Amino acid sequence: MFNKRFFGEGSEDGGPGLEEEEHIDAIFKVLAYLYSFCVSDYVPYLRGVVDLDGHEKVMKENIGIIDRYHDPIIEERILELRDHHGLIKKEVDHEDLLDVFITLKDEDGNPLLSTEEIKAQITELMVATVDNPSNAVEWALAEMINQPKILGKAIEELDRVVGKERSDTTVANYFIPKGSHVLLSRSVLGRNPKAWPDETLKFKPERHLKDDDGSELVLTENDLRFISFSTGRRGCIGVTLGTSMTVMLFARLLQGFTWTAPPNESKIDLSEAEDSLALAKPLIAVAKPRLAKHVYPAET
Numbered sequence: 001m002f003n004k005r006f007f008g009e010g011s012e013d014g015g016p017g018l019e020e021e022e023h024i025d026a027i028f029k030v031l032a033y034l035y036s037f038c039v040s041d042y043v044p045y046l047r048g049v050v051d052l053d054g055h056e057k058v059m060k061e062n063i064g065i066i067d068r069y070h071d072p073i074i075e076e077r078i079l080e081l082r083d084h085h086g087l088i089k090k091e092v093d094h095e096d097l098l099d100v101f102i103t104l105k106d107e108d109g110n111p112l113l114s115t116e117e118i119k120a121q122i123t124e125l126m127v128a129t130v131d132n133p134s135n136a137v138e139w140a141l142a143e144m145i146n147q148p149k150i151l152g153k154a155i156e157e158l159d160r161v162v163g164k165e166r167s168d169t170t171v172a173n174y175f176i177p178k179g180s181h182v183l184l185s186r187s188v189l190g191r192n193p194k195a196w197p198d199e200t201l202k203f204k205p206e207r208h209l210k211d212d213d214g215s216e217l218v219l220t221e222n223d224l225r226f227i228s229f230s231t232g233r234r235g236c237i238g239v240t241l242g243t244s245m246t247v248m249l250f251a252r253l254l255q256g257f258t259w260t261a262p263p264n265e266s267k268i269d270l271s272e273a274e275d276s277l278a279l280a281k282p283l284i285a286v287a288k289p290r291l292a293k294h295v296y297p298a299e300t
Contacts, residue, residue, distance in 0.1 A: 026065035
């Protein structure tokens with residue numbers, strides 16, 4: 001999003017610091033009130049006049065906390081990339097999402113988004129990346145606990161591919177000691193004749209536009225059979241980010257712990273909430289560490 005860890009120094013064990021915790025708590029409070037009943041949603045003329053249920057106060061307070069962390073970073077980046085007339089003065093080589101929002105241009109070459117629109121988009125993405133991956137992982141974990149064979153299959157794959165412990169290994173005749181940090185060369189990967197056998201070193205953009213069967217390469221499902229991220233002009237711009245976060249989060253939870261239903265329950269209740277896409281009852285499960293102690297960042 002911002003291409004850096006931007007809220008404080010973090011804790012000694014590498015976890016979130018006080019600033020990050022305050023930020024994430026505010027996001028969860030906003031999410032909770034987005035889905036709850038609010039009188040002014042049904043009687044709009046009350047909005048801004050009287051706050052009968054206190055929702056407006058809570059939302060303003062927590063949006064204010066989020067803005068307090070976001071706004072200085074956004075405004076600093078806008079000053080860096082736009083001149084005092086608001087025109088784009090600098091192009092960036094390695095763009096994060098904030099750079100993209102700031103440097104988007106309309107058909108006349110002027111900035112497409114105002115400062116307030118950029119701030120709103122960033123807040124929307126922050127809320128979405130907290131809410132959606134966690135909901136998807138909670139559902140998947142609940143389903144897997146109810147179907148141990150599928151859970152076991154996922155664990156077997158993680159143990160086979162990732163393993164529980166680090167060990168020495170040999171890759172392509174290179175000896176790699178356990179604990180090594182391995183850096184992949186993007187330059188070499190992009191020129192690998194095994195991956196790109198057809199004129200490896202030639203500039204050929206179409207190889208990134210077409211699949212092996214000649215069909216177009218798209219990140220979203222092109223035949224509209226399963227539109228997880230919507231499609232068209234309203235399609236989610238966070239499709240790659242959201243997918244990566246969800247898969248990584250779920251894999252880490254499965255790799256790190258053995259998951260079972262609580263002792264007094266034989267199955268996890270998979271009922272859906274009436275007003276959202278979450279579980280009707282938050283998932284409560286028994287988690288037991290399955291890796292060596294030193295793998296976990298802090299004792300619990």
